[in-house]
Amino acid sequence: MSEIAMRATDKGRTGPVERLFSPLTVALLLVIGILGFAGSMLLGAYAPDMRxxxxxxxxxxxxxxxxxxxxxxxxxxxxxxxxxxxxxxxxxxxxxxxxxxxxxxxxxxxxxxxxxxxxxxxxxxxxxxxxxxxxxxxxxxxxxxxxxxxxxxxxxxxxxxxxxxxxxxxxxxxxxxxxxxxxxxxxxxxxxxxxxxxxxxxxxxxxxxxxxxxxxxxxxxxxxxxxxxxxxxxxxxxxxxxxxxxxxxxxxxxxxxxxxxxxxxLGVGRSPLKLAFEPPFLAMTLAIVVALALVGWQALIRFGAPRPPERAIAFGKAALVDNSAMIVRKAGREGGLGPRYAALVRERARAIFGVPVRLTDAEADAYLDRMRGRGTFTALVDMAAGARHPADMLASAQALHQWQQEKTR
Missing domain, CATH: 3.40.50 (Rossmann fold)
Known part of the structure; x- marks a missing residue:
């Protein structure tokens, strides 16, 4: 089951989530299992001596x-x-x-x-x-x-x-x-x-x-x-x-x-397992047991406020834009975005400002240059076409967007 389906299922529940085992039951199982394992180790080491x-x-x-x-x-x-x-x-x-x-x-x-x-x-x-x-x-x-x-x-x-x-x-x-x-x-x-x-x-x-x-x-x-x-x-x-x-x-x-x-x-030989429970190796065995106990405690007890996991694929237009940008970045095609974004702004400007459809792109740019403002559209298009670094490309795109916003106020 995917993460999206699981989260959707959780949102659809209205009542409390039913646990299969209570925390007390899990704790008892862990304690019994640990004691049983330790007992089997000790019996394996000292069983010959207990005959x-x-x-x-x-x-x-x-x-x-x-x-x-x-x-x-x-x-x-x-x-x-x-x-x-x-x-x-x-x-x-x-x-x-x-x-x-x-x-x-x-x-x-x-x-x-x-x-x-x-x-x-x-x-x-x-x-x-x-x-x-x-x-x-x-x-x-x-x-x-x-x-x-x-x-x-x-x-x-x-x-x-x-x-x-x-x-x-x-x-x-x-x-x-x-x-x-x-x-x-x-x-x-x-x-x-x-x-x-x-x-x-x-x-x-x-x-x-x-x-x-x-x-x-x-x-x-x-x-x-x-x-x-x-x-x-x-x-x-x-x-x-x-x-x-x-x-x-x-x-x-x-x-x-x-x-x-x-x-x-009825004799016994030297057992490597028995050495782990006798000096001087007993100190190392106890240190390992304490370390494992601390690791288990850290695994069971949460430290700090819980943070919900982020979605692998987000919803909405913002997620679509982010994913598209990530694909372009992975493909190494950032260099071709400047002229294309300029063409997109030109087409939107033709529709907004009523530029005659018979004009070519150069003639449409000259037409848009005659509109009042702090910068000319042709200069902004040339800056976007010459941008190769991601930072320069972002600056040129922001300038085109600001020009469009300024002209539509």
Whole structure:
């Protein structure tokens, strides 16, 4: 629809214009849309960090029997400052790092290289579990993993043999300098290990290693996870033993305990979107948001009195003259207007002053020169014919028009 038709339609309306949406509705839609967009951006950036980990796995976020969320909560309640790490970049910490891989063939080479000289506790896997379909986050124990599975935890750099046997709940035996709480009743069945590379810290009554130190390093291996997992620490003595293990293997410089879940598939990488919401890029993000808010405010709020738009094509004779002049100007034909305007004035003068029709143009000009006035018609015609500049042409046209007006008074 053209602008002329729209304006004509608006002039024909007598009642108020009915709006499709009220300003309040539009404002609410905008607010909801902006909040939804911002929320989707934040969720896209931090969704990996918000995964609950309630998948029945053997990690620090799992509430299953084979998980370790209970010991994490207990460590926090007793002032040991536990935290969850999801990225490999967080391995380089002076805190004790507790690693609970799902299987022994999990690649720990990068972790071992990063943790060289730092206190680290590796917890061997033990149980073969299946998801409990009736209760999400729970598992059903299907049996024990093959012994070769946990034995590969440091293979091939460190050869370890793993065996299981009925412990009868007999007490474990810790070295003299270890806490007494480690002399706890053994889990049933008990998983132990033997290796020339390990120094025994806690053993069973047959000499099988339950907690061992890898050479003279700060790396410790716990053979039986039932001393730390949710199933094991339901007993008070084992809960005390689990905390005693942390206190024993921690360095003096450790201020907390970091439980790794990145090796359990719950890690996160560096996200460019996440960087936009964290320092130092957060300041730039806020500046962009403020700038967009100001642009939106300026677009919605009118400044100053409203100015109706001008018509593309005006009505009346004045519009016709303006359009004709614009066409002549665009065509570059101003130079030929002077003689033509003079001829137009001559024809009007012939009709007004009764010049005989038999006279030629030159004779008619001489006839008009004999009329009284301040200037002669012939001189004005010559000035119009010689005008080439738009200003000179305008002056000659005004002179001819003034001559005509003077003679008709």
């Amino acid at each position: 609950s980990g309630h998948d029945g796995g053997t990690h620090a976020l799992s509430n299953a029997a084979t998980g370790f969320s209970g010991i994490v909560a207990l460590a926090g309640a007793t002032g040991r400052n536990p935290r969850i790490i999801r990225a490999e970049t967080d391995w380089a910490t002076d805190d004790l790092v507790v690693v609970t891989p799902d299987h022994g063939w999990t690649d720990l080479s990068k972790l071992m290289a990063t943790r060289k000289g730092r206190a680290t506790l590796l917890v061997m896997p033990k149980w073969l579990t299946l998801p409990d379909k009736g209760r999400p986050g729970w598992v059903k124990v299907a049996g024990l993993l093959p012994a070769i599975d946990p034995a590969r935890i440091l293979a091939p750099a460190t050869e370890i043999a793993v065996s299981r046997h009925a412990s009868g709940g007999r007490p474990l035996q810790a070295v003299r300098w270890a806490p007494d709480a480690l002399n706890v009743a053994a889990p049933r069945p008990l998983q132990v290990m033997t290796s020339k590379a390990l120094q025994p810290i806690v053993t069973d009554d047959a000499g099988g290693i339950v907690l061992g130190q890898v050479g003279d390093s700060s790396i410790f291996i716990l053979a039986d996870p039932d001393l730390l997992n949710n199933h094991g620490i339901r007993r008070l003595d084992r809960a005390r033993a689990g905390l005693a293990i942390f206190d024993f293997v921690r360095d003096n410089g450790s201020r907390g305990i970091a439980f790794d879940v990145s090796l359990n598939g």
